[in-house]
Amino acid sequence: MAKTILIVDDSESIREVVKFTLENEGYTVLVGVDGKDALKFLDGQTIDLVITDLHMPNMDGIELIKHIRTIEAYKRIPILFLTTESQVSRKMEAKDAGATGWIIKPFVPTKLLEALKKVIR
Amino acid sequence: MSIDKFKDKFKEEASDNINDLENALLELEKNTTNKDLIERVFRAMHSLKGGGAMFGFTALSEFTHNLETLYDKVRNGLKVIDRKILDITFEAADHMKSLLADELMTNNEIKTKHKQLAANIESLISDDTQTDVIPKSGSSSESSIKTYYIYFEPNPDIFANGTNPLYLIDELNSLGNCKVFAHFNKIPPIDEIDINKCYTYWEILLATSTDENSIADVFIFVEDQCKLEIDEVADNDITIHADFIHAITRLAIEKKDVGIVEIKNLIKKLKLNANVALAELNEPEKRIESSKVKETTISSIRVSSIKLDQMMNLVSELVTTQARLTLFAEKTNNTELNAIVENMQKLSRQIRDNAFDIVLIPIETMLIRFQRLVRDLSQELKKNVVFEAIGAETELDKTIIETLTDPILHILRNCLDHGIELPEVRKKLGKPEQGKIILKSFYSGTNVHIQIIDDGAGIDPEKIRKKAIQKGIISENDELSDTEIFDLVFMPGFSTAENVTDVSGRGVGMDVVKRNINELRGDVVVDSEINKGTTLTIRLPLTLSIIDGLLVRIDNDLYVIPLSVVNKIHVVDHDSISSKFNNLIVLDGVQYSFFVLRNELGYKSEPPKTERLILVSYETGLVGLVVDEVFGENQAVLKSLGKLYKNQALISGATILGDGTVALVLDTNKMIKKFSKNSEIIN
Amino acid sequence: MMKNDSLIKINSYLSFKLGDDEFAAHVGKVLNILELVKITPVPKSPEYMKGVINLRGAVLPIIDTRMKFGMSPTQFTQNTCIVVMEILMEKDTIQLGALVDSVLSVVEIEDDQIQPPPSLGSKYKSEFILGVAKVEEKFIMILDMDKVFSSDELILVMDSTEDL
DSSP, X not given: OOOEEEEEOSOHHHHHHHHHHXXXXXXXXXXXXXXXXXXXXXXXOOXXXXXXXXXXXXXXXXXXXXXXXXXXXXXXXXXXXXXXXXXXXXXXXXXXXXXXXXXXXXXXXXXXXXXXXTTOO | OOSHHHHHHHHHHHHHHHHHHHHHHXXXXXXXXXXXXXXXXXXXXXXXXXXXXXXXXXXXXXXXXXXXXXXXXXXXXXXXXXXXXXXXXXXXXXHHHHHHHOTTOOSHHHHHXXXXXXXXXXXXXXXXXXXXXXXOTTOSOOSSOXXXXXXXXXXXXXXXXXXXXXXXXXXXXXXXXXXXXXXXXXXXXXXXXXXXXXXXXXXXXXXXXXXXXXXXXXXXXXXXXXXXXXXXXXXXXXXXXXXXXXXXXXXXXXXXXXXXXXXXXXXXXXXXXXXXXXXXXXXXXXXXXXXXXXXXOOOOOOOOHHHHHHHHHHHHHHHHHHHHHHHHHHHHTOHHXXXXXXXXXXXXXXXXXXXXXXXXXXXXXXXXXXXXXXXXHHHHTTOOEEEEEESTTOEEEHHHHHHHHHHHHHHHHHIIIIISOOHHHHHHTTOOSSEEEEEEEEEETTEEEEEEEEOXXXXXXXXXXXXXXXXXXXXXXXXXXXXXXXXXXXXXXXXXXXXXXXXXXXXXXXXXXXXXXXXXXOEEEEXXXXXXXXXXXXXXXXXXXXXXXXXXXXXXXXXXXEGGGEEEEEEEEHHHHHTOGGGEEEETTEEEEEEEHHHHTTOOSOOOSEEEEEEEEETTXXXXXXXXXXXXXXXXXXXOOOXXXXXXXXXXXXXXXXXXXXXXXXXXXXXXHHHHHHHHHHO | OOOOOHHHHSOEEEEEEETTEEEEEEGGGEEEEEEOOOOBOOTTSOTXXXXXXXXXXXXXXXXXXXXXXXXXXOOOOTTOEEEEEEEXXXXXXXXXXXXXXXXXXXXXXXGGGEEOOOSSSOSBOGGGEEEEEEETTEEEEEEOHHHHHHOOSOSBOHHHHTTO
């Protein structure tokens, strides 16, 4: 069965590129435009991985990660966040919130898939 | 859904990058060493490469990658900008523009150009003839396989971040040959287990051509949530050495974790590190070698064994003299003298170890002949046999190895001929069709044991007994233990094979084998179980060795008992000993048989009132040896008593004490065996 | 009779005493002369094998030459010496120390001074004796050291002791 990945990003181009790449690899993709928008998917359905940006309006990535970890069904699912090279402190913050790993922007599809390989099979 | 709109955006961006590249190149032509300009060129190419890969311009991406490599070398000072490099980069910039327009290279002209340029860039990268450039270390040998040791212990709460450590192990596995040892000793009792915690940790050996950084990248998400250690341990793939993996696996099971030190030791011991081994040998020559191209280096030399013997004698003398010097220096309380002596002691110890290393050679050197014999003979006999060597790194004196080869060959012939059954017979018996012969070598006390173990038919003691009776070697009424019966195999003219074959079973051989081994002051015993197999154990004294011994006194003479056999020392009254019937004594509630050495060795003087009883381990358990006095531990260079004393059975050698006198080293096993035989006759 | 050996061409012999008799061994066989040191006995070995000593880091077996010759054991005196010799034994060269009552001197004995050993009338077996030389009115028996020490036999001819 295809794995389900939730991607959350306020930038349309990023969402599109990630969605395109993942669907090409055979994943089922859910898309949220910000943290708050993403909450609607967290209804207990199977989600195998969350990929989220950190800077988003309404609810940012850190808050979203913290929230996901409070839900029993998603306590141990991997969460990757998108970040840039310079945001080292944000990286730690996200990890403390419960993130599994990160993907550095800008990225090429192969980088994205490499990061995925570390957290889901 | 289409990615085209991203593509258009990228093309715009890429054209800008190429323009920037051209500008930077023009500037660079005027000022070829300007670091900022080089950096600008590099950055432009980096963006082109990254974007190209992301948006499907594969050809462009790969092409720029090579250019980037070239400029990386420039940036790191491995190359300097010259005409050639500039020309080709300009050409490349033009070509990139074409690639943006025709990414799939449908135009043949572009395709040809692409190939030609790519080749030129490649050759520039690998062209190291450029002068005036000093290569920095670490630039070469990217692709050779190395073995890394990785210790990975995730924090217990690692699951809380959605991490599955197994995926990381799996990722390592995809990098090369990987041996993973998982450790479960931190798992608490079942009622204390928290399912949200990770208790397992891993030790991994990874042979890969990727570098340490790429390995560390595997753990990038968890590097702050685990204990991680990555060390290069060998310059080649050592995971393919079965012996090594076998040993490590055993260690991993026995110990909590193996640890890098142990692994490095093992690698050293098995000499798996090609370059390191070489480096140790020719460190000083290395430099010279590299300057003189194609001049063969001498990696070993032949030395006459007489010279080696002389060296060993001198070294032993040095060690003994050193011991005297140390003793003397300690008495003087002169700190300066003591410091010098201490240093000399260190040096002479190193010289000693080094000398031993030279004279001893591993059993491994005999193996090829054995393997060959097993292979050829098993084919001839239509048997399916595998030969395995365990502990082949065990070292013996060169002369012993030479003398031992023929006897072992003979034993192997016997194993193949009489021991291992034909495949169909084995099948009927429920054994695997393939028989196995193991050559196992190991140190035990002052001895080296070499065992030849087969899983064949075994020896039927009843058959041997009948044969021996028939041959008149023993009489019908003799009651012999199995061990004694097996011993008959070594009698001259004894053969049990029902059909005499070309290979063995003529009854010549085993007696010769025993004689050869006896000449080396060793002995040989057989143990066997019907249909299970036979184990033949050759025990040889170490001719050259340092032994840890217990220094004891009997009358006015000093003796050394190998510490490896000593179990416990008791103080005993002579009167209580002499009144014991049958040489049995009860100590701490256990009954032991014992021997009073001063009697057994023929001393006639008055014994002291209190004596010491030393419990030593013997084949059948602990046995007491009574001496006058125990002085303590001593490290002894074991020396042969020489040919004149070759019939001497109780002494395995002599050692020279700090004061220059000679103490004899007792062979407790042989001694006890002999004494018990004597007392049997008495009883 | 004489071996055509380069060793023999040097005509120096070390003479020593066992009891009242004088013997000589070719200097080519003699490595060293030592004063008596403590000998470590090796138990359960023949009585004439006195034990071992430390000779420059090697273990040197010591033979009581008197006992080998069938005389009473050596009584240790100030004059007792250990003569370190190199002996050919079953193709191997071994070193051993021979206990002698006293070492006398190094004497030059020309080949023509050496007479063949008397086959009769001597108390020593002739096969161990290379010859007899008369030096300063004394008879010195020149020994074949290889034979003396590689043989298990006693050198003395038991029967002839009665003649004494």
